[in-house]
Amino acid sequence: MFNEISPAMLERMRFLEKMDAADRADGTERMKRLRQIPPETGKFLALLAVSCPMGDIVEIGTSAGYSTMWLYLAAREKGVRIRTFELLEEKIKLAKETFVKAGIRERVDLIEGDALENLSVIKEAAFCFMDCEKEIYEQCWELVSEKVIKSGFIVADNVISHGDELQKMIDRVMKDERFDSMIVPIGKGELVCRRK
Numbered sequence: 660m661f662n663e664i665s666p667a668m669l670e671r672m673r674f675l676e677k678m679d680a681a682d683r684a685d686g687t688e689r690m691k692r693l694r695q696i697p698p699e700t701g702k703f704l705a706l707l708a709v710s711c712p713m714g715d716i717v718e719i720g721t722s723a724g725y726s727t728m729w730l731y732l733a734a735r736e737k738g739v740r741i742r743t744f745e746l747l748e749e750k751i752k753l754a755k756e757t758f759v760k761a762g763i764r765e766r767v768d769l770i771e772g773d774a775l776e777n778l779s780v781i782k783e784a785a786f787c788f789m790d791c792e793k794e795i796y797e798q799c800w801e802l803v804s805e806k807v808i809k810s811g812f813i814v815a816d817n818v819i820s821h822g823d824e825l826q827k828m829i830d831r832v833m834k835d836e837r838f839d840s841m842i843v844p845i846g847k848g849e850l851v852c853r854r855k
């Protein structure tokens with residue numbers, strides 16, 4: 660999977676990594692930054708997603724499509740689609756550019772607008788990556804957890820970096836008997852939940 664990253668996708672990954680690093684360094688305001696996952700989290704997500712049962716992949720919080728490219732590696736190998744949700748116009752524009760430049764458009768549906776209003780389009784998911792504003796994680800969990808099929812996964816980002824802010828959501832998920840869940844200390848901290 661990882662040695663099949665196309666030169667075009669690799670080029671776009673490097674471009675977005677540089678853009679994200681520059682924005683962090685020069686103090687670009689938070690909502691304008693890409694706020695991407697680091698590459699090791701991307702690899703981890705791709706490994707989990709490819710190991711899931713057959714079914715579509717969902718992503719909440721596309722930004723410029725960096726994590727979508729990692730998820731694409733799993734989607735291509737399994738022959739499934741990715742549905743990714745993004746709210747902000749500027750990010751939508753960048754994500755569209757990413758999907759064309761990286762050559763992954765045919766397998767990705769970008770759903771524009773507020774994920775909370777649009778998640779009802781998901782009828783079933785084998786894998787969901789949650790990486791939007793932390794204030795809506797719990798609502799996203801409510802909307803998406805029931806759609807995840809047996810042995811499917813939900814992975815939520817930033818549960819260590821934003822542990823205090825997310826503690827209520829983490830406690831709620833840990834008590835959810837439909838899932839086996841644990842925090843994996845990779846990248847910004849991933850809450851990994853597998854549907855029983």
Ligand SMILES: C[S@@+](CC[C@H](N)C(=O)[O-])C[C@H]1O[C@@H](n2cnc3c(N)ncnc32)[C@H](O)[C@@H]1O
Pocket residue numbers: 693694695696719720721722723724725726727744745746747750772773774775790791792795
């Ligand atoms: C941390 S960034 C996502 C980074 C991306 N997953 C990556 O690693 O490349 C969070 C994104 O979620 C988007 N977002 C925030 N609230 C949203 C909502 N209610 N619906 C859809 N997207 C939302 C933001 O605009 C932002 O682009």
